[in-house]
Amino acid sequence: MTATQPRVGFFTDTSVCIGCKACEVACKEWNQVPDDGFRFTGYSYDNTVGLGADTWRHVAFIEQTAPSGDLRWLMASDVCKHCTEAACLDVCPTGSLFRTELGTVVVQEDVCNGCGYCIPACPFGVIDQRKGDGRAWKCTLCYDRTSAGQEPACAQACPTDSIQFGPLDELRERAARRVEVLHERGVTDARLYGESPDDGVGGAGAFFLLLDDAEVYGLPPDPVVPTRRLGAMWRRAAVAGVAMVAAAAASFLGGG
Amino acid sequence: MGRGGEQRMVPRAEPRSYYGEPVLNGPVWKVPDVPAYLFLGGVAAGSSLLAAGADLTGRAVLGRRTKVAALAAIGGSAVALVHDLGRPSRFLNMLRTFKPTSPMSMGSWILAAYGPVAGAAAASSVTGLAPGAGRAATAGAAALAPALATYTAVLLADTAVPAWHEAHRELPFVFAGSGAAAASGLAVLLAPGEAEPARRLAAVAWLVEAVAVERMERRLGPLARSYGSGRAGRWMRAGKVLAPVGVTAVQAGRRRRGVGAAGGLALLAASLCTRFGVFEAGRASAADPAQTVGPQRARLPEPDAPATHPGPQVHDRDAPG
Numbered sequence: 001m002t003a004t005q006p007r008v009g010f011f012t013d014t015s016v017c018i019g020c021k022a023c024e025v026a027c028k029e030w031n032q033v034p035d036d037g038f039r040f041t042g043y044s045y046d047n048t049v050g051l052g053a054d055t056w057r058h059v060a061f062i063e064q065t066a067p068s069g070d071l072r073w074l075m076a077s078d079v080c081k082h083c084t085e086a087a088c089l090d091v092c093p094t095g096s097l098f099r100t101e102l103g104t105v106v107v108q109e110d111v112c113n114g115c116g117y118c119i120p121a122c123p124f125g126v127i128d129q130r131k132g133d134g135r136a137w138k139c140t141l142c143y144d145r146t147s148a149g150q151e152p153a154c155a156q157a158c159p160t161d162s163i164q165f166g167p168l169d170e171l172r173e174r175a176a177r178r179v180e181v182l183h184e185r186g187v188t189d190a191r192l193y194g195e196s197p198d199d200g201v202g203g204a205g206a207f208f209l210l211l212d213d214a215e216v217y218g219l220p221p222d223p224v225v226p227t228r229r230l231g232a233m234w235r236r237a238a239v240a241g242v243a244m245v246a247a248a249a250a251s252f253l254g255g256g
Numbered sequence: 257m258g259r260g261g262e263q264r265m266v267p268r269a270e271p272r273s274y275y276g277e278p279v280l281n282g283p284v285w286k287v288p289d290v291p292a293y294l295f296l297g298g299v300a301a302g303s304s305l306l307a308a309g310a311d312l313t314g315r316a317v318l319g320r321r322t323k324v325a326a327l328a329a330i331g332g333s334a335v336a337l338v339h340d341l342g343r344p345s346r347f348l349n350m351l352r353t354f355k356p357t358s359p360m361s362m363g364s365w366i367l368a369a370y371g372p373v374a375g376a377a378a379a380s381s382v383t384g385l386a387p388g389a390g391r392a393a394t395a396g397a398a399a400l401a402p403a404l405a406t407y408t409a410v411l412l413a414d415t416a417v418p419a420w421h422e423a424h425r426e427l428p429f430v431f432a433g434s435g436a437a438a439a440s441g442l443a444v445l446l447a448p449g450e451a452e453p454a455r456r457l458a459a460v461a462w463l464v465e466a467v468a469v470e471r472m473e474r475r476l477g478p479l480a481r482s483y484g485s486g487r488a489g490r491w492m493r494a495g496k497v498l499a500p501v502g503v504t505a506v507q508a509g510r511r512r513r514g515v516g517a518a519g520g521l522a523l524l525a526a527s528l529c530t531r532f533g534v535f536e537a538g539r540a541s542a543a544d545p546a547q548t549v550g551p552q553r554a555r556l557p558e559p560d561a562p563a564t565h566p567g568p569q570v571h572d573r574d575a576p577g
């Protein structure tokens with residue numbers, strides 16, 4: 001393993017997802033993730049609702065009907081985006097969250113003190129606190145497997161190659177070709193999500209091919225890492241702090 | 257969602273979402289731990305500024321009592337912070353790194369620096385020992401006070417929670433004003449005979465806070481709903497009523513100690529209400545997918561005209577049940 005190792009990630013092509021949830025199961029098995037409750041939601045075939053401390057892959061099911069009455073069923077396996085500019089990593093006060101040599105973002109559970117700051121910082125709602133444990137948990141992009149040259153459990157288990165693992169540059173090329181093919185076939189709704197290094201998180205390490213607007217899948221349409229404005233925030237705080245000192249000083253002028 | 261099987265033939269007024277589920281994972285910080293931590297940090301900061309002023313102007317009673325108040329408040333704040341951690345036994349991990357990109361890290365170092373000097377200032381003042389060191393500690397605590405009062409605003413604003421993040425311009429002024437007003441109220445309670453500066457500071461601090469809240473709510477537009485409705489709305493309204501009552505009462509209570517003390521309590525309560533209000537507004541904002549999706553969708557270019565989409569025009573089918 002050297003510093004020249006390419007950044008790896010996921011390309012999740014939802015146009016071939018069949019909603020089998022093999023990724024969810026493989027993830028839980030390999031990473032020994034506890035159960036995420038036994039709630040019946042009535043959201044089509046989805047009972048895990050979204051990503052969290054105990055759901056690191058989440059398959060969304062969206063049922064849509066055209067005015068003609070035709071049913072369209074969208075299925076998509078969501079995962080941590082392993083952002084280029086990762087808010088969770090930026091705000092972690094302990095250094096528990098770190099960037100691996102593969103360009104992924106991982107929590108060191110022996111360091112996390114459960115401050116919970118990463119959770120509202122994530123613009124995708126990925127990382128969360130595990131109840132009864134107190135620490136923050138999320139997808140590691142199977143750091144134990146990828147650092148040993150294997151693919152993550154979800155990608156290996158996916159029977160349709162909806163989840164593809166590999167060097168990010170290769171995945172981006174493959175995804176662009178896939179969109180072209182789909183557009184040629186008349187699937188003009190196909191669009192990539194999170195692949196652009198120019199987006200609000202500097203590009204996601206895990207990006208997607210979607211068939212409808214991001215928010216339909218529970219994804220933010222234009223996420224921006226909150227720390228982009230951190231400099232402006234500190235400047236405002238400094239001005240407010242100076243104002244506070246000035247007000248206090250002024251209050252001692254005069255008698256009484 | 258949840259409007260039966262009806263199909264919409266007009267553009268959606270509300271942004272689309274995944275079964276109305278939140279996009280974000282909301283703050284897991286506990287109530288009352290974190291609002292109390294925000295409140296007490298502000299009280300400590302304001303008290304340290306009053307203590308320094310009292311020392312410089314020869315107000316011995318005000319100085320001593322505000323220093324003890326600052327120490328008690330920062331102690332309470334630290335206890336609330338540690339209690340809120342998922343792994344309280346690992347609280348020292350906060351000091352493993354010095355990380356400017358993390359307001360929580362910066363805040364931990366501010367607390368770590370402020371706590372001991374506030375303690376030294378109070379100890380010297382109460383015991384009369386090491387007056388020189390006591391003066392230096394008092395000055396040190398006052399120097400750190402503005403950072404202590406305002407870093408928590410950056411802490412909240414540096415999240416993806418729309419009602420916090422989009423309020424990043426005003427929140428530091430809300431928190432600085434709230435902290436100064438609360439500390440002034442406490443000073444009137446503790447040292448009414450020497451609290452004239454605190455009475456003046458209370459009025460100015462309330463004004464700053466009130467203007468900042470007003471501007472924040474106006475600039476947030478639809479996101480201001482989080483501050484105006486539900487539990488957050490009740491807290492914010494209580495704060496807005498209590499603060500001017502407190503300011504008036506501490507002015508009116510110069511000769512009537514009971515009225516002054518009630519005003520001091522009202523100022524403390526107002527600050528506490530504002531902190532709970534801001535905190536609850538963030539929770540409500542994170543839970544509402546429309547607040548996350550709406551502003552983001554609005555800043556994106558319009559999707560292509562329907563003519564370029566030859567496929568069937570699809571509509572969301574509402575969630576069963």
